Amino acid sequence: MNDENGEGLSPIVKIISGMIFPFIMIFSLYVIMHGHLTPGGGFQGGAIGASAIVMLIVAFGARHTEKRAGEEKLSLFESIGGTLFVLVAILGFIMAATFMSNFLVGSAIFGEIPPFGSNPGILNTGGILPILNFAVGMKVIGGLSAVVLAMALVSKEDD
Amino acid sequence: MRKIAVVVFIIFFAFMFLAAYDMHDFGAPPSKMDDYIIQNTQNETGANNGVTAVVFDYRGYDTLGEATVLFTAIAGVMVVLRRRGENE
Amino acid sequence: MIYNIPFFAVIILIAVGMYAVIFRRNLIKIAIGITIVESAVNLFLITLGYREGGVAPIYTNLPANVVIPGGMVLPVPQALTLTSIVIGVAVLALMLSFIIRIYQYYGTLDSKKVRRLKE
Numbered sequence: 001m002n003d004e005n006g007e008g009l010s011p012i013v014k015i016i017s018g019m020i021f022p023f024i025m026i027f028s029l030y031v032i033m034h035g036h037l038t039p040g041g042g043f044q045g046g047a048i049g050a051s052a053i054v055m056l057i058v059a060f061g062a063r064h065t066e067k068r069a070g071e072e073k074l075s076l077f078e079s080i081g082g083t084l085f086v087l088v089a090i091l092g093f094i095m096a097a098t099f100m101s102n103f104l105v106g107s108a109i110f111g112e113i114p115p116f117g118s119n120p121g122i123l124n125t126g127g128i129l130p131i132l133n134f135a136v137g138m139k140v141i142g143g144l145s146a147v148v149l150a151m152a153l154v155s156k157e158d159d
Numbered sequence: 160m161r162k163i164a165v166v167v168f169i170i171f172f173a174f175m176f177l178a179a180y181d182m183h184d185f186g187a188p189p190s191k192m193d194d195y196i197i198q199n200t201q202n203e204t205g206a207n208n209g210v211t212a213v214v215f216d217y218r219g220y221d222t223l224g225e226a227t228v229l230f231t232a233i234a235g236v237m238v239v240l241r242r243r244g245e246n247e
Numbered sequence: 248m249i250y251n252i253p254f255f256a257v258i259i260l261i262a263v264g265m266y267a268v269i270f271r272r273n274l275i276k277i278a279i280g281i282t283i284v285e286s287a288v289n290l291f292l293i294t295l296g297y298r299e300g301g302v303a304p305i306y307t308n309l310p311a312n313v314v315i316p317g318g319m320v321l322p323v324p325q326a327l328t329l330t331s332i333v334i335g336v337a338v339l340a341l342m343l344s345f346i347i348r349i350y351q352y353y354g355t356l357d358s359k360k361v362r363r364l365k366e
Binding site: 035036037038039041071075078082085086089099100102105110111112113114115116119121125126127128129132133136139140143146147150151153154 | 201202203204205206207208210211212214215216219220222223226229230233236237240242
Binding site: 038117150 | 329
């Protein structure tokens with residue numbers, strides 16, 4: 001908890017933001033995974049997760065966050081999300097006739113069909129939509145955090 | 160040069176004001192495609208949310224293009240803001 | 248005519264943004280002007296799809312007296328606006344990184360002084 005070179009904010013801010021960070025990440029995962037039932041989805045939940053990591057950059061300083069969640073790990077996270085999106089779309093091309101077709105409707109994994117009209121949401125529905133939501137959420141979290149970390153570090157390179 | 164810019168600015172926005180009189184009324188859009196999409200979202204995609212079904216299923220190719228634009232812009236930022244002496 | 252007020256608000260926002268891009272010299276003010284034009288175009292896309300007295304096109308816990316295709320707002324313009332917002336964020340990030348490098352190299356942010364190649 002003690003800082004080597006006096007950067008970041010006071011110790012009260014560091015303790016509180018360290019305790020709140022897991023709850024913000026759980027809320028972001030909730031908004032991403034319920035994208036086919038409530039308003040939300042991949043991009044909105046990804047923006048919430050990226051702002052949680054930016055809160056850590058502000059509270060602890062840019063160099064301390066660089067050691068834990070560096071730019072290489074965030075770039076790897078973003079690339080895995082993008083590759084998963086394209087792989088699921090190509091899998092739709094192999095199983096059915098067209099690219100990115102919804103081949104999981106009616107099967108066992110995500111494929112119930114909800115009754116017509118107003119209903120409380122069933123999580124097992126949606127076809128390939130929850131998988132695509134998760135891939136886009138990973139991509140947005142990794143990308144926006146890497147951009148803000150790079151901008152915060154560029155002004156500290158000449159000391 | 161500045162006087163030409165002011166004159167072109169005024170002519171352009173007068174034209175846009177005249178074009179705003181011919182728009183359709185604010186509460187009644189003439190669209191039949193969206194009625195079909197709202198009616199058949201739950202049979203064809205199995206999702207309750209109409210907007211997410213349009214973004215990822217009926218128009219999924221546009222979302223792939225947007226993910227590519229996001230990836231290209233972030234790669235461009237990482238190239239421009241690279242620090243000196245970073246794993247040579 | 249008085250019911251088309253959102254379209255006139257879009258035209259006023261585009262005029263404010265284009266004035267900041269054409270007639271101002273500071274680079275940060277030009278970037279803010281481009282973002283204002285982007286926001287005005289997103290507002291225009293959303294107000295194209297409004298139905299009077301409509302609810303959101305989501306079936307989870309719908310209120311009881313809603314006509315199914317006639318009382319809901321159109322979902323396609325909202326999907327296009329989502330794409331446009333994300334592309335606006337990406338373009339703004341790239342513009343700001345270029346402005347950081349220009350300030351480090353030239354020492355000033357005036358767009359009339361960054362024309363010549365510095366020795």
